[in-house]
Every structure is written in C-alpha cells, then in structure tokens.
Amino acid sequence: MVPPQPSPKSEFIRGMKEVVPVLFGMLPFALILGVQGAEKGMSVLEMPLMTGLNFAGGSEFAAVGLWGDPLPVLLIIGVTFMINTRHILMGAALAPYLRHLPMKRALPALFFMTDESWALGMADALKRKAQGLPAFSLPYYMGTALTLYVMWVLLTALGTAVGPQLGNVEAWGFGMAFPAVFLVLLRGMWKGFKAALPWLVSLIAAAAGFLTVFRPWGWAP
Known part of the structure; x- marks a missing residue:
C-alpha cells in the first residue's frame, strides 16, 4: 500500500525548512562575494544582477576575480562556462525525474539548480523511494532551490552595499562553513x-x- 502523499504546499515548505542549515554555511560566502565585488567597483545593482542571472557560486567568484577595466568579456564567459560544466552532469542525473514534466516546469527546475539543491533533492529522492513514495518531489526541490536563490541574491547585494564596513570577511574564520555543509549533504547520499x-x-x-x-x-x- 502506497503511503498518502503530502500536498505540494507542505512539500514546498518542507524544502524551505530543510535548507535552513545550508543557509548558515552560505551566508559568509555570499557576503565575501559581495565584498569582493564592491572592491572591484561593482554596484549594488550589478552584483545581484550577476548572481541572479548566473546562479552558480564558483563561477561567480571567478568572474569577480577577473573583473577589471577594460572588462575581459570573452575570458569571463569562457571561465564561467568551464566551471559551470558540472551542471551538465547534475542536470543529467536530475533529468529522469523531470522528463515527464512540461518544459515550463522542467526548465525553471534546471535554472535554479545548484550543488546544494541538487544534493538535497537527490538525497530526498532516495528516502522517498525507500518509503514507497514517488521518488522525486518537485515542490520539495523547488522549496530548497528558490530559498537558496533568493537568499543568495539578497546576501551578495548586502555584501556589496556594506562591504567597506565589514572589512576583511575572510579573516572571520568562516572558511570551513561551506565544506562542512557539503559533508553533511554527502552523508545524506551515502x-x-x-x-x-x-x-x-x-x-x-x-x-x-x-x-x-x-x-x-x-x-x-
């Protein structure tokens, strides 16, 4: 007998709640990226525009590192593409769960995909399969992905706005926050x-x- 399925709303809220620990690990890195952008002359509008259109933390750090005058556009595009190629493999792993969806729902799921939302979604799929439920919960996944997206864009903008007041954020010792979060995510997929x-x-x-x-x-x- 298949257990009763939760409503899409409750699944979305569950995703928002379960991603909260990841937000604590993401906070210092978002602020650091914003501070680095401010140091390179990026405005409070330019930073969230970049992080909102290219939602991929690693390539954003690389782009800010290459930011200068004149702007090396082709180099930034090339480096960003190389770093983001990991999303091809992540998307391929997620594709079997999305292939039955119309494009208007599948494409947003892929656009908002990050390492963290992908890992949480895949780990949750394993748990649901063991419980006899449909293997993938799109509302849960979107709850994690959209929460990460909104907070990342807002926090990078905040880092850009208050960067001069924060000083050297890297000296605060937050360097292990994100690696620790990834270790927890990997444990869920073990x-x-x-x-x-x-x-x-x-x-x-x-x-x-x-x-x-x-x-x-x-x-x-």
Missing part, C-alpha cells in the same frame, strides 16, 4: 563504500588538477 568509488575518483582528479594545472598557473591560492 549508500556504501562501493557506491562511493566515483566520489574518490573525483576527489583524486580534482586534487591532481589543482596541484598540476591551477596552482602552477596562479589560478588558485
């Missing part, structure tokens, strides 16, 4: 050591790329 092999391969490849490509060329600290 299915055993055999299934974790791709994670290990990805970790080794990322470390090798950092040490052999990015650091020697001065693209990383």
Whole structure:
C-alpha cells in the first residue's frame, strides 16, 4: 500500500525548512562575494544582477576575480562556462525525474539548480523511494532551490552595499562553513563504500588538477 502523499504546499515548505542549515554555511560566502565585488567597483545593482542571472557560486567568484577595466568579456564567459560544466552532469542525473514534466516546469527546475539543491533533492529522492513514495518531489526541490536563490541574491547585494564596513570577511574564520555543509549533504547520499568509488575518483582528479594545472598557473591560492 502506497503511503498518502503530502500536498505540494507542505512539500514546498518542507524544502524551505530543510535548507535552513545550508543557509548558515552560505551566508559568509555570499557576503565575501559581495565584498569582493564592491572592491572591484561593482554596484549594488550589478552584483545581484550577476548572481541572479548566473546562479552558480564558483563561477561567480571567478568572474569577480577577473573583473577589471577594460572588462575581459570573452575570458569571463569562457571561465564561467568551464566551471559551470558540472551542471551538465547534475542536470543529467536530475533529468529522469523531470522528463515527464512540461518544459515550463522542467526548465525553471534546471535554472535554479545548484550543488546544494541538487544534493538535497537527490538525497530526498532516495528516502522517498525507500518509503514507497514517488521518488522525486518537485515542490520539495523547488522549496530548497528558490530559498537558496533568493537568499543568495539578497546576501551578495548586502555584501556589496556594506562591504567597506565589514572589512576583511575572510579573516572571520568562516572558511570551513561551506565544506562542512557539503559533508553533511554527502552523508545524506551515502549508500556504501562501493557506491562511493566515483566520489574518490573525483576527489583524486580534482586534487591532481589543482596541484598540476591551477596552482602552477596562479589560478588558485
């Protein structure tokens, strides 16, 4: 017997509630990005415009790092594209859950997709499947994704507005906040050591790329 399904509204609210811990990890990085944008001369309008249209934290940091006068438009586009290619794999993993939806619902789900909302949505799908429910809850996923989107855009704008008053936000010691959040998200997707092999391969490849490509060329600290 299939358990009764919650209403879309309750699922959306559940997504908003479960993403709150992620917001605490996101807060310092959003402020740091806003501060860095202010240091590069970006206005309170330009920063939320960028973070709202290109909702992908890593590439936003790269774009701000390259921001200058004259503006290297092609370089920023190229670097942003390379960093955002991970969304192709994330979208492919999410596609089986969205293929039955009309385009007007599937495309917003993909636009608002981030690492955190994707991880929460996939982890929730595993739990729902174990409970005998339909594997994916779009209202839950959109509750997480839209909450992250709105807060990220607002907080980066806030960082730009009050950047000079905040000083060096990186010195506050928040550097481990986001990695800690990702560890919690990965724990929710843990299915055993055999299934974790791709994670290990990805970790080794990322470390090798950092040490052999990015650091020697001065693209990383």
